Amino acid sequence: MDRSSRNALVEGKEWQRRQTVVFLSDFGLADGAVSAMHGVANKVSSSLLLDDLTHEIPQFNIWEASYRLMQAMTYWAAGTVFVCVVDPGVGSDRKSIVALTKSGHLVVTPDNGTLTHIAEHVGIVEIREISEVANRLEGSQKSYTFFGRDVYAFTGARLSCGAVEFEDIGPLQESLVKLKLQKGRKADDTTLIGAIDILDARYGSLWTNISGDFIEEMHLAYGQLLQVTITKDGRIVYGYPLRLCKSFTEVKQGEPLIYVNSLLNLGIALNKGNFSTTYGIGTGEGWIISLSVV
Template identity: 55%
Template sequence: MTQTLVLQSDFGISDGAVSAMHGVAHSVEPGLSIFDLTHDIPPFNIWEGSYRLWQTMTYWKEGTVFVSVIDPGVGSTRRSIGVKTGSGHFVITPDNGTLTHIQRTEGILEVREIDEKVNRLPKSGESYTFHGRDIYAYTGARLAAGVISFETVGPLIEPETLVQLQVKEPTIGYEAVEGIIDILDIRFGNLWTNIPRDFFKKLEIGYGDTLKVTISHNGREVYHNSMTFGRSFADTHKGEPLVYVNSLDNLGVAINQGSFAKAYDIRTGSNWEIHFNK
């Protein structure tokens, strides 16, 4: 049965790269449903690619095939892989950390290293710089269209051998919680943390409470202020900061009608830590 193919990359849409990936997939099966997750991942930013997969994957039906290509090591000895996730989805991607968030949250049931002698766009064997088109889009489309089964993607490898990015897990203590800035709500500049809403419930922090918020980068404090825990942006005046619960049920930090990330030059990853104190 034909499934859906969802594409993600850091290619942008200012040239023909994404169109070429669509063309390859369409040539495999003209009736295949092909969608774009995003192609605006910052160049080479594997962390953000990993997060965006996790952010969206479980909203798609089981069996959906994702192709994720953020691949600064293209043409090197890094592996090309296909995985089946605990949520019943498939991902075709380089083995470079792109699956970090999925492996932590949904789990990975099975991993196969792509057999590039079989699963490679015909007549592309001399190209080593566009595996997104020649290997990933081609293999992903063949899998989604039912031309190949997951078992014929390539030989099995152990999930434990996959490359993982460093992640600092959120923690809860006496009247305080701590985590990292996982990602930015790009268009609006809000900070999305990896701290679940339930941590505030355990500390009996309610809407309207005032919190002390500290942000550190590589152990150096870059922001410290008090702000309100609000149900929505309407709970503060324009230009004021607030803590809120984002669409993934984690804690976020924002400036009402402003960009927190730009105002304080905040970025993402395990070396960007955030603390909330009652």
């Protein structure tokens, strides 16, 4: 781990405890699971600000949890605690951890890949394994399937209000479970290659990890056609030339296009349509996209 960064953030106390806990999960809002986590945190300290990043992560989708956490975390002030619970291995021998990021945030989560994008794009200074005997809701010792409530919400709230220090959560952990990432890059003078990181959830557009800066670097022109090829585990799922556009209205309704999204990466969309469902395109490990000059 980066010891100099650790000293500055932890020992030097240069990050400020915000008394804020932000929750992310795949629980949805149809039952009381999220409310129960809020209740545990509120019981630890009624002065905490409790907020939600999202609880609409597709069930068991660790990749999307990892990306959504990275997408929103750094807009919150340093010292904010995030509780990230997408945990298909709950009750197994997978570890529970707290990570201190280079941005000065704390993330309480299972060690199952949910910190992959944070590690890649933000950086992690130090990881502590949660000692689950000491850091869990009183009376929950016989429960093995709701760590979000019994361990993660409880621990996150105690970290946020100062009832426990990061150094006292448990032993240092030197390794981290990570998902496989495909970096966005220029394969050659005419081809870009990368991953489909995530969907624009409401509209079904594909958000890639290929930087929009390549438009200038490769002297591409708006209005130009680029061959788009999308594969899943080496199998071609989509392969057509699409137009590079500044706005959706530059193509007819229902037609596809390439554009620069709000993160300044290249995206693929249908004008007033859903590209993902129309063409059966997903995200995560194994999904690769290339764009080549026609």
